[in-house]
Amino acid sequence: MDQFLQHVLNGVVLGGTYALLGIGLTLIFGIMRVVNFTHGELYAFGAYLTYLFVALLHLDFFLSIALAALAGFLLGALIELVLLRPLGNADTDTVMLVMIGAWIAMQNAEQFVWGGVAKLVPSPFPQDPLIIGPVSVLPLRLFVLAATLVLLVAFYLLIDRTRLGTAMRATFQDRDTAALMGVDVRAVYTLTFALGSALAAIAGALLGPMFLVNPTMGNLVGLKAFAIVILGGLGNIAGATIGGFVLALVEEFGAGYLSSEYRDALGFLVIIAVLALRPQGFFALKGRIG
Amino acid sequence: MSGRIGGALLLVAMATLPLWMGDLYVLAILTSTGIFIIAAISLNLLLGFTGQLSLGHAAFFGIGAYTSALLSLGFDVDIGLADPVVVAPKPVWIAFLGAVVVSGLFGWLIGKLAFRVRGAYFVIVTISFAEVMRMVALNWVDLTEGPMALNNIPPLSLWWPGRGVITLATKAQAYWLVLTVGALCYLLVASVVRSRIGRALVALRENEPLARSVGVRVTHYLVVATVVSAAIAGAAGGLYAHCVRIVDPDVFLFIYTVTMVIMVVSGGKGTLAGPVVGGLIFGLLPQALRGTAPPEVQWIVYGIGIILIVFFLPRGIVPAFAGLARLRMPRALRPSAGVGS
Numbered sequence: 001m002d003q004f005l006q007h008v009l010n011g012v013v014l015g016g017t018y019a020l021l022g023i024g025l026t027l028i029f030g031i032m033r034v035v036n037f038t039h040g041e042l043y044a045f046g047a048y049l050t051y052l053f054v055a056l057l058h059l060d061f062f063l064s065i066a067l068a069a070l071a072g073f074l075l076g077a078l079i080e081l082v083l084l085r086p087l088g089n090a091d092t093d094t095v096m097l098v099m100i101g102a103w104i105a106m107q108n109a110e111q112f113v114w115g116g117v118a119k120l121v122p123s124p125f126p127q128d129p130l131i132i133g134p135v136s137v138l139p140l141r142l143f144v145l146a147a148t149l150v151l152l153v154a155f156y157l158l159i160d161r162t163r164l165g166t167a168m169r170a171t172f173q174d175r176d177t178a179a180l181m182g183v184d185v186r187a188v189y190t191l192t193f194a195l196g197s198a199l200a201a202i203a204g205a206l207l208g209p210m211f212l213v214n215p216t217m218g219n220l221v222g223l224k225a226f227a228i229v230i231l232g233g234l235g236n237i238a239g240a241t242i243g244g245f246v247l248a249l250v251e252e253f254g255a256g257y258l259s260s261e262y263r264d265a266l267g268f269l270v271i272i273a274v275l276a277l278r279p280q281g282f283f284a285l286k287g288r289i290g
Numbered sequence: 291m292s293g294r295i296g297g298a299l300l301l302v303a304m305a306t307l308p309l310w311m312g313d314l315y316v317l318a319i320l321t322s323t324g325i326f327i328i329a330a331i332s333l334n335l336l337l338g339f340t341g342q343l344s345l346g347h348a349a350f351f352g353i354g355a356y357t358s359a360l361l362s363l364g365f366d367v368d369i370g371l372a373d374p375v376v377v378a379p380k381p382v383w384i385a386f387l388g389a390v391v392v393s394g395l396f397g398w399l400i401g402k403l404a405f406r407v408r409g410a411y412f413v414i415v416t417i418s419f420a421e422v423m424r425m426v427a428l429n430w431v432d433l434t435e436g437p438m439a440l441n442n443i444p445p446l447s448l449w450w451p452g453r454g455v456i457t458l459a460t461k462a463q464a465y466w467l468v469l470t471v472g473a474l475c476y477l478l479v480a481s482v483v484r485s486r487i488g489r490a491l492v493a494l495r496e497n498e499p500l501a502r503s504v505g506v507r508v509t510h511y512l513v514v515a516t517v518v519s520a521a522i523a524g525a526a527g528g529l530y531a532h533c534v535r536i537v538d539p540d541v542f543l544f545i546y547t548v549t550m551v552i553m554v555v556s557g558g559k560g561t562l563a564g565p566v567v568g569g570l571i572f573g574l575l576p577q578a579l580r581g582t583a584p585p586e587v588q589w590i591v592y593g594i595g596i597i598l599i600v601f602f603l604p605r606g607i608v609p610a611f612a613g614l615a616r617l618r619m620p621r622a623l624r625p626s627a628g629v630g631s
Binding site: 035083087096098100103104108219227230234264267269271 | 406411414418425551555589
């Protein structure tokens with residue numbers, strides 16, 4: 001039972017960051033119809049920037065995470081303006097190829113700049129685990145959990161309560177009608193991609209100190225983000241949130257009780273199972289097929 | 291017609307190459323390039339003629355490589371039955387055919403599963419499939435030796451009338467075999483796309499609801515195309531296993547799929563010659579660039595190259611030199627303006 005609770009706790013901590021990743025990706029797909037292969041690289045980008053700021057420039061840990069998020073936002077906006085906007089209404093596959101090209105270039109740029117050796121991001125939290133009843137947890141992990149929960153709530157408020165959120169939801173529902181109602185659809189696209197990228201960068205900045213930072217870390221995470229998005233239904237933000245926690249718990253329990261070697265395969269088996277049973281995703285309110 | 295003669299002349303020129311060119315290193319590079327061209331031809335059948343982007347194609351390639359290697363080496367594996375399954379080493383040509391069949395079966399499975407969906411979903415299913423395969427290859431150590439790799443895979447052999455089974459151990463013999471298999475795969479794909487199946491696939495690519503409405507069994511033909519494509523990719527994987535003679539889980543890496551996609555897209559998807567032209571360029575280019583730049587820089591150039599090709603040559607090199615290509619392609623087979631998803 002204690003072990004069970006420990007797995008739940010670990011899964012929830014991991015699930016928060018997965019949810020951030022999934023929301024960013026599902027937002028970009030839902031609004032822009034772009035299958036974003038650079039998402040995992042934005043995640044790695046956030047982690048490496050945190051390493052740069054904390055370990056090399058000795059900036060404050062929390063400031064570094066905020067700066068990484070800002071840099072992710074700017075890089076996302078840049079990608080949208082340089083690569084996606086000129087493509088206009090090109091079909092999904094064409095856009096996908098461009099994103100694959102960007103992914104390969106970005107990943108190898110990271111490898112070229114940082115080398116293949118994994119980096120450790122120092123954190124200001126004590127290394128002794130806190131013992132809470134039957135489970136133990138590192139203070140860093142509690143901080144990551146708290147930060148992701150705050151971010152998730154903030155993001156819901158952004159989508160639900162602000163003019164930008166309204167414009168994004170309108171564009172999601174019907175791009176042409178939204179444009180006719182005076183929504184600047186192109187600006188919404190750029191902001192959507194930038195926001196989604198910022199979420200990926202924050203996820204990397206938060207998970208980087210928990211694990212090691214290495215150049216290929218974005219690959220698996222990018223694919224897992226797709227798993228989360230499919231689990232929740234493409235374009236469904238609440239679904240992506242739940243999907244993030246579900247995938248993390250599946251991985252955690254799978255690794256704990258079944259086989260730790262196949263931990264990373266579980267996400268992909270989930271994808272295949274979802275598509276075989278319920279292609280529209282488990283949490284989709286209505287079918288949104290891309 | 292002129293195109294067909296040109297193709298035949300090119301084939302003859304390629305076939306006589308080992309007779310007048312003594313550089314074994316170049317021959318080995320051409321052989322491995324040929325293997326990837328075969329894989330690119332198989333990907334083109336799906337990506338170019340059905341518009342479905344399979345980003346897990348390395349899985350079929352890897353399954354072919356592992357199947358052929360394991361059958362020729364023999365293996366025993368405990369799968370929970372009373373006795374472990376023991377397979378004695380088989381002759382290489384049987385192992386090779388086994389690779390084609392097993393890959394084709396996986397193609398059928400993935401086709402049945404994945405074509406419940408289209409577009410982005412299909413792409414993600416195929417990526418997931420390749421990742422699962424890679425993890426199985428890494429972790430099922432009893433069968434695959436995991437990261438230690440399968441070593442000492444026997445070289446290719448061939449049954450020749452009057453001479454029995456001959457082992458193709460020299461570079462020139464391996465080259466000829468790859469060239470022969472490549473030409474056969476090219477002709478197979480050419481006949482598939484010119485057949486009823488090919489017309490159905492093009493109809494599907496251009497307008498799926500319309501194709502459905504006139505009674506084309508869309509999913510059926512997609513599955514058939516996937517089986518043929520996977521089987522050819524498996525053949526390429528089998529050739530790879532016996533030419534390189536070592537197979538490790540890295541054959542499932544996404545980067546191999548990306549290499550095939552680059553070859554198809556740069557050459558011209560939906561054209562028969564596209565994967566060959568793109569494959570020659572992107573198979574030989576890394577060798578030419580070798581030593582001039584670190585591998586990361588080469589890959590950065592590749593990534594930017596893909597973007598530039600999509601922006602400036604969206605239909606690929608072959609259609610860009612279209613005068614000839616247009617003459618020799620039946621109207622129905624010309625690539626559409628977009629990718630046609």
